[in-house]
Amino acid sequence: MEKSNIGLIGLGVMGSNLSRNIASKKFHISVYNRTTEVTDEFIKEHGNEYIHPAKTLEEFVDQLEVPRKIIILVKAGKAVDAVIEKLMPLLEKGDVVIDCGNSNFNNTLRRFDALKEKGLQFIGCGVSGGEEGALHGPSLMPGGTLEAWNTIKNIFESIAARDFSGGPCVTYIGDNAAGHYVKMVHNGIEYGVMQIMAEGYDILKNVYKLDPPKLSEIFKKYNDGKLKSYLFEISIEVLARKDEFEDGYLIDYILDRAAQKGTGKWTAIDALKQGEAIPTITEAVFARFISSHKDLRTNLSKKYQKEKIKTDMDLDTFVSTLEDALYAAMLSSYAQGYHLIREAAKENKWDIDIAEVSRIWEGGCIIRADILNVLHKAFEKANKDTHLFEIPELAKDLQRTIPLLRKTVTLGVQNGIPVSGLSTALSYFDAITSKQVPANFIQGLRDYFGAHTYKRTDKEGAFHTDWNI
Ligand SMILES: NC(=O)c1ccc[n+]([C@@H]2O[C@H](COP(=O)([O-])OP(=O)(O)OC[C@H]3O[C@@H](n4cnc5c(N)ncnc54)[C@H](OP(=O)(O)O)[C@@H]3O)[C@@H](O)[C@H]2O)c1
Incomplete structure (x- = not known):
């Protein structure tokens, strides 16, 4: 058998889809999974001439061309260390191990150094886009040495999603853990954006008493304008879906308790460690924590009645006000995340190009949005230390939309709707643009x-x- 161009360990949701993506680009890929039945099942369903199964790690390693390039896509945490430990004795100097899981960047730093000591290369690569992205084109955020990146560049560029100009949604992010750091902040921004969207939904639903089809229609209108993005696009469907068990709409039967896997929390923790403010991202994490206390919230809601609805804005005016408010709050969330990346880059000596980061988020990833193309173009003209609020074309947008965010926050506060995402997006703007703070x-x-x-x-x-x- 001809040697495979690359190998992948871990045929779970992400690994199986990413392997199929790689094979569809006509790269030979060897695959290995701890439980052999999973490999057999995968080959039965998706096997083709480009996919080569291995039953043991020895067989797997033997199938790969040198320098070996091995993607690990197992559960983040101890499983990654367990795989690396078994793999290390089988590898040779110059081989490249690529962790494509959602690993904490501190673990990536540790693994990078441990492998370097053995003469091995380690790449921590953030992958966004879920299973669909893995199969059809994710956004990829690799960090490690440039030398290691060059060994996988052609494969990763082929399998990545496309940006607005048709380029690959992958770029070399920077040394050691830079890729996993940027992926972590991507997820933090995702938390912030989802929170402000949810607060807009909450006001529309509870102040204006709209039903799910009408809410879906409004999100569609937003998605046809400057808020166009994957998250708004899927909101249209999430809001319009009829329930399969009961009369009415699924959204009204989904329990209001948001789960999380930790990347938002990691972003918040690292911002605290660095002494940087990312209040909207952090508030989004807090809002999920509060959502988890359903019983407490239910009990307290009986003691504290909400005030009577107050608004002097008709629905059409509010729908357009909220569109601008969400736009301003999204820019504020991005500003916070970008600032954190920039400060972390200084601290860790990563040479991160924020215009390129914006570009590779244009496609494939969960926060993909038209706004990212605006940020990409704007940061291309800016210097490295430019804060998002300093960019002239964005400043013009913010000057117009911030007053509308202020109106929206006021409306939420007046009506007892928790708007911590929107209000922190606003107060971050107010604070960072104030010459004098107290x-x-x-x-x-x-x-x-x-x-x-x-x-x-x-x-x-x-x-x-x-x-x-
Ligand atoms: N799902 C998503 O949308 C998504 C998106 C982006 C990133 N990610 C990240 O991608 C990674 C994989 O996620 P997934 O959703 O594909 O996971 P998954 O479907 O739960 O699959 C887990 C894989 O890990 C393997 N594994 C677990 N413990 C192991 C160990 N100790 N030694 C060797 N193999 C072990 C499993 O092998 P067995 O079959 O033997 O149990 C299986 O192949 C995670 O880091 C996740 O956070 C996921």
């Missing part, structure tokens, strides 16, 4: 109770006041 007051208090000193606006140095005199 931190002088905080410094005064700190100096009073703890002699922590403060700096002055008019003189150099640290000052302490004896507040008892």
Whole structure:
């Protein structure tokens, strides 16, 4: 048998679809799964001349051309370490191990160093797009050495989704864990965007008393305009789907308790570690935590009645106001995520091109949206340290849409609708665009109770006041 161009371990949802994608591009791929029956089943259903099953890891490794390129797509965490441990003794200097799972970037840093010590290359590659993306073209975010990236470049460029100009939704992100870091923030932004969308839905449903078909129609209108994106597109269907068991619509039977796999939380934790503010992303994580307390919420809701609905905006005006509010809040969520990536890049010495990151998110991934093409083009002209709010064409949009976000937040607050995503998107904007924030007051208090000193606006140095005199 001719040697395979690449190998893949882990034929679960993602692994089986990604293998089929690679084979469809006429690359020979060897596949291995811990449970052999899964491999047999996969070959029975999807086997073809490009897919080569292996029953043991030894057989699998032996089937691969040198330097070997091995994708791992198993459950993130201990399973990845278990696979690497078994694989290491079978590999040779220069072989490349690519973890395409949703691994925590700290684990990627550790694995990168451990493999480097053995003369092996390690790539941590973020993959977004779910099973459909894996099969038809995901957005891929590889991090590792440039040398390792060059060994998989042609395969990864072939299997990736396409951007707005038809280019591959993959680019070399940066050294060691840069790829998994960017994927983590991608998911954080996804949390933020879904939260602000859900809050818009909540206001439309509970203030304007709209039913699911009407809500679906409004999301369709949004998806036909500047909010056009995968998440708005699927909202149309999620809102319009009739229930299969009961009368009415499925959305009204889905329990209001949101699950999570942790990437939003990781983003929030890392932002705290770095001392960077990503309030909308963090609030989206908190909102999911609060959603999990269904019993407590139900009990408390009996004690605290909501006030009577107040709005002086007719529905048509609000639908258009909300469109602009969501646009502004989306830009604010992106601004927060991009700022975090930039600061993490400085800290970790990653050379991350944010225009390229925006480009590879244009297709394949969950947050793919027209807005990403706007960001891609805008950041191409900006310098590395530019904050999203500094970009002239976006500043123009924000100046027009922020007042509408303010109106939307006010409407939510007045009616007791929790709008933590929208309001933090707004207050992040308000704070980061304020020349003067009340931190002088905080410094005064700190100096009073703890002699922590403060700096002055008019003189150099640290000052302490004896507040008892
Ligand atoms: N599903 C998605 O939409 C999605 C999207 C992006 C990224 N991801 C990430 O992709 C990765 C795989 O996800 P998935 O949804 O494809 O998982 P999955 O369907 O649950 O499959 C898990 C795979 O891991 C293997 N595995 C588990 N523990 C193992 C161990 N100790 N040693 C060797 N193999 C082990 C399983 O092998 P057995 O058959 O032997 O149990 C199986 O092949 C995860 O990191 C996930 O977070 C998933």
